[in-house]
Amino acid sequence: MNDQIRIPRTLPRYSATFDPQTMSEIRRAAATGIYDIRGGGAKRKVPHFDDLLFLGASMSRYPLEGYRERCDTSVVLGARFAKKPIELKIPITIAGMSFGSLSAQAKEALGRGASVVGTSTTTGDGGMTQEERGHSSILVYQYLPSRYGMNPDDLRRADAIEVVIGQGAKPGGGGMLLGQKISKRVAEMRTLPEGIDQRSSCRHPDWTGPDDLEIKIEELREITDWEKPIYVKVGASRPYYDTALAVKAGADVIVLDGMQGGTAATQEVFIEHVGIPILAAIRPAVQALRDLGMHRKVQLIVSGGIRNGADVAKALALGADVASIGTAALVALGDNDPHLEAEYQALGTTAGAYDDWHEGRDPAGITTQDPELARRLDPIAAGRRLANYLSVLTLETQTIARACGKSHVHNLEPEDLVALTVEAAAMAGVPLAGTSWIPGAGGR
Amino acid sequence: MTTQFSAKAVDLAATSVRELNAALHAIREGSNVARWQVLNPRGVHAVAAGVDADVTIEIDGDVGYYCAGMNKRATVIVNGSAGLGLGENMMSGLIYVKGDASQAAGATAHGGAIVIEGNASGRCGISMKGVDIIVKGSIGPMSAFMAQAGTLAVFGDAGDALGDSIYEAKLYVRGAVKSLGADCVEKPMDDMHRAELYAKLERAGAAGEVDVGEFRRYGSARALYHFHVDNAGAY
Amino acid sequence: MCGIVGLFLKDPALEPDLGRHLAVMLETMTARGPDSAGFAIYGDGSPERIKITLRAGRSVDAGALAVLLASALDGEVDVVARGTHVVVTVAAEQVGLALSAIGDLDDDLTVSSVGSHMELYKEVGLPADVARRFGLSQMSGTHGVGHTRMATESAVTTAGAHPFSTGKDQCLVHNGSLSNHNELRRRLTREGISFATENDSEVAAGYLSWRLAQGESLGGALEASLKDLDGFYTFVVGTDTGFGVLRDPIGCKHAVMAETEQYVAFGTEYRALSRLPGIENARVFEPNPATVYFWDRAA
Structure with missing residues (x-):
């Protein structure tokens, strides 16, 4: 018998640099000549609230009794200049999402869910629908570069106005809606031909910079007789300066959206490579407010990857007044639900990974304008799910606040937090757990 | 029975823009003040912004940014020049400027008409959504950028990149066009278009001042309506 | 902005x-x-006489500065104070000397501008x-x-x-x-x-x-x-x-x-x-x- 040496084969090894995902994208780009467009927010792992922990009460601090001793969650927004500030029952709002990117049923469900728990929803790039106004007890009307469907009647019907400068998924980029979703109604609302790719501009048509924004805000206040709070929304990139400038330009409320924030449709390269995580953005923004003596006077709404009450509590502890949800709200409505797995498979994806929101073929009936698909979403049931979810977020936030001895969620402080990683400690400006070390504190 | 109409004068040297606008917003149907006169504006902003009434507002002097912004129904006459964003997002009514208009005149305006006796600066009619803009002088660069609907008629010349990324707005220019923007092309001007332009000028009280036969027509080539890799350079 | x-x-x-x-x-x-x-x-102004505009974090005593500079330069020096700023005028050929003398005299003084006609003033507020x-x-x-x-x-x-x-x-x-x-x-x-x-x-x-x-x-x-x-x-x-x-x-x-x-x-x-x-x-x-x-x- 020939005693040959058997050479064991090494397992096939994928390159960490050219992994299968990367190579598939190169092939896709080579075949089409266009960048990849998708919905949702950043999918890569970035430092997030998971790397922070609360220091609950023990000997040196006393906790509040759960369910009995009150822990207030109410927030007033916009008292700086507006005659009619917004009063929210919970410190969680629904972020801007347009009719067009979402179906009318989805918009209605958002309004129903938010109204039950006493919070606000926000329009998006494409104007305000009757259904949306009707079903949202508090509605924030976005003022975007495109001004699709913008009109003074809706401006006056709104409860607040949000001047959008950017969003976390794409700071420096404009909106985008592809032809598949420009239905007859969407086209009419936007004064566009049906079925064409909508190109939205990245800058406002009639102002640039904070000095002109001040005059624009004055005009919006004049048109609405100084009644409505004016929010200014920015994507997180240079939060210290953006916050300071928004305050100087006269904003009542700052909305700061981290890179994990979703979008209806944007270049993947934008979503994954531009902007900073919300964890890193809050402290500089709060510092700007403190430096101007405006913390808790000009409110700070933060968004981008908020999933549970712990995230909300951590955002508030870092100095935000409100946390806002978009993607999580869509999941609550039924987005990416495993019971639709067969249909996601048919679209070449899987439940939990579906992000082709721009294609309008959402089996959940949420990110679509196809009447057949949209009808699948029952706005009453979906609204109930959202209300339940918002209640859970609130209860979880209160649970943590009580454990830290707070009778109002806004009394959470950065000092109630520690970090698990050096990165999170540096970004959030809280000490590494078990130490008093805050990396980079001197350079803040 | 006779109805008496009166005029009311507001002097911005003594009254704030806030007080003026509050008074204009408080006009109710059947008000017998049909004409408002605004004195000494001296370039202040948001004069007569957000008016929604059948009223004539005559402003004696130069105004700043966003004059008659989001106007509905009112006729606003500026006996002077207008700053940035004149009649931005106007819905209906008429704005008439005796002098020049600054950048972004009629930006995103949905309806009504804007007549500018002098010149309009850059970005005139940017993202216009149905308004009719008539400029008796010339317009600056990047005008009618992403213009969606409505008509822009220019008696004089147009600056660089006219109608870049234009959708369905109609552009008529009597003088020279320095350059056309991406996806904007000259289109044949036939009798139908001449009649349409004449009607627009007539409605704005400007018919007969020029021969509509002297205008050339520009609009969208619609090549950018759907992405195609061959057009990537235009994005 | x-x-x-x-x-x-x-x-x-x-x-x-x-x-x-x-x-x-x-x-x-x-x-x-x-x-x-x-x-x-x-x-x-004239090309022969150069104005140096200086700014300080406080009001400047023009008389004292003039005396000090005149002795350092051994020449004619005009000093005019305006608030926290002071304009020193010297002969054109003495500008270099004046600038180094000013640096030696008072490190609270910062040069805003130098020129025969221009004076430059700026401040927070x-x-x-x-x-x-x-x-x-x-x-x-x-x-x-x-x-x-x-x-x-x-x-x-x-x-x-x-x-x-x-x-x-x-x-x-x-x-x-x-x-x-x-x-x-x-x-x-x-x-x-x-x-x-x-x-x-x-x-x-x-x-x-x-x-x-x-x-x-x-x-x-x-x-x-x-x-x-x-x-x-x-x-x-x-x-x-x-x-x-x-x-x-x-x-x-x-x-x-x-x-x-x-x-x-x-x-x-x-x-x-x-x-x-x-x-x-x-x-x-x-x-x-x-x-x-x-x-x-x-x-």
Whole structure:
């Protein structure tokens, strides 16, 4: 018998640099000549609230009794200049999402869910629908570069106005809606031909910079007789300066959206490579407010990857007044639900990974304008799910606040937090757990 | 029975823009003040912004940014020049400027008409959504950028990149066009278009001042309506 | 992000009123720039006598400084104090000596500008207060520029206020935000230009000074900046005899000018021009993007 040496084969090894995902994208780009467009927010792992922990009460601090001793969650927004500030029952709002990117049923469900728990929803790039106004007890009307469907009647019907400068998924980029979703109604609302790719501009048509924004805000206040709070929304990139400038330009409320924030449709390269995580953005923004003596006077709404009450509590502890949800709200409505797995498979994806929101073929009936698909979403049931979810977020936030001895969620402080990683400690400006070390504190 | 109409004068040297606008917003149907006169504006902003009434507002002097912004129904006459964003997002009514208009005149305006006796600066009619803009002088660069609907008629010349990324707005220019923007092309001007332009000028009280036969027509080539890799350079 | 004003007189009869008009214009731009303000005034002068404008963190005792400098230079020294600023006038050949003597005498004194005609004043605070502290309305001259600042990314300090001067009788004010100033600053530093701040506008001033030092005309230097400066900008610049304006090719930031037989005026908003004499009959126009505008009284 020939005693040959058997050479064991090494397992096939994928390159960490050219992994299968990367190579598939190169092939896709080579075949089409266009960048990849998708919905949702950043999918890569970035430092997030998971790397922070609360220091609950023990000997040196006393906790509040759960369910009995009150822990207030109410927030007033916009008292700086507006005659009619917004009063929210919970410190969680629904972020801007347009009719067009979402179906009318989805918009209605958002309004129903938010109204039950006493919070606000926000329009998006494409104007305000009757259904949306009707079903949202508090509605924030976005003022975007495109001004699709913008009109003074809706401006006056709104409860607040949000001047959008950017969003976390794409700071420096404009909106985008592809032809598949420009239905007859969407086209009419936007004064566009049906079925064409909508190109939205990245800058406002009639102002640039904070000095002109001040005059624009004055005009919006004049048109609405100084009644409505004016929010200014920015994507997180240079939060210290953006916050300071928004305050100087006269904003009542700052909305700061981290890179994990979703979008209806944007270049993947934008979503994954531009902007900073919300964890890193809050402290500089709060510092700007403190430096101007405006913390808790000009409110700070933060968004981008908020999933549970712990995230909300951590955002508030870092100095935000409100946390806002978009993607999580869509999941609550039924987005990416495993019971639709067969249909996601048919679209070449899987439940939990579906992000082709721009294609309008959402089996959940949420990110679509196809009447057949949209009808699948029952706005009453979906609204109930959202209300339940918002209640859970609130209860979880209160649970943590009580454990830290707070009778109002806004009394959470950065000092109630520690970090698990050096990165999170540096970004959030809280000490590494078990130490008093805050990396980079001197350079803040 | 006779109805008496009166005029009311507001002097911005003594009254704030806030007080003026509050008074204009408080006009109710059947008000017998049909004409408002605004004195000494001296370039202040948001004069007569957000008016929604059948009223004539005559402003004696130069105004700043966003004059008659989001106007509905009112006729606003500026006996002077207008700053940035004149009649931005106007819905209906008429704005008439005796002098020049600054950048972004009629930006995103949905309806009504804007007549500018002098010149309009850059970005005139940017993202216009149905308004009719008539400029008796010339317009600056990047005008009618992403213009969606409505008509822009220019008696004089147009600056660089006219109608870049234009959708369905109609552009008529009597003088020279320095350059056309991406996806904007000259289109044949036939009798139908001449009649349409004449009607627009007539409605704005400007018919007969020029021969509509002297205008050339520009609009969208619609090549950018759907992405195609061959057009990537235009994005 | 800011408000800019500028006034270039053609009619000598208006020269006694230059400061008065500029002060009104500057105050009108308060909302655009509440953080700090500054101005440069081109007045009397001759090539033989050089004015050094110095600023300090406090009021300066002009008499004491004059005595010290006179003994250090062993020559004639005029010292005029205005608030925290002081203008030292020395013979042209003694400028180098004077500058080093000043550095030795008092390290609280910072040189704002050097020139035979230009004096430059700037400070943190509301434009009206800044103008009053330095007595702008009483100043006379041939031309001047002013600036009100809303700081974007650099600190609210006197050093960060405009105008910036990086060459004799040269000043620049800027509205906008440059997007390649860090790399350009490194390049110019290698070329020997020094910078006192992290401010993007100072880089633009340094860039123009560098071009001028190479023998370029101001018009030529502005033309060249169209290629080398990226981002958004409206510049108004002054030289001993000239006044120039340049907007970037995109032309986002608003600018308006007025010209009469008597003057050329610049304002970020029309409001700034609205009280000038004869404005009703002026030729009011907006400078075109990427177009150099330049007026020179020597021409």
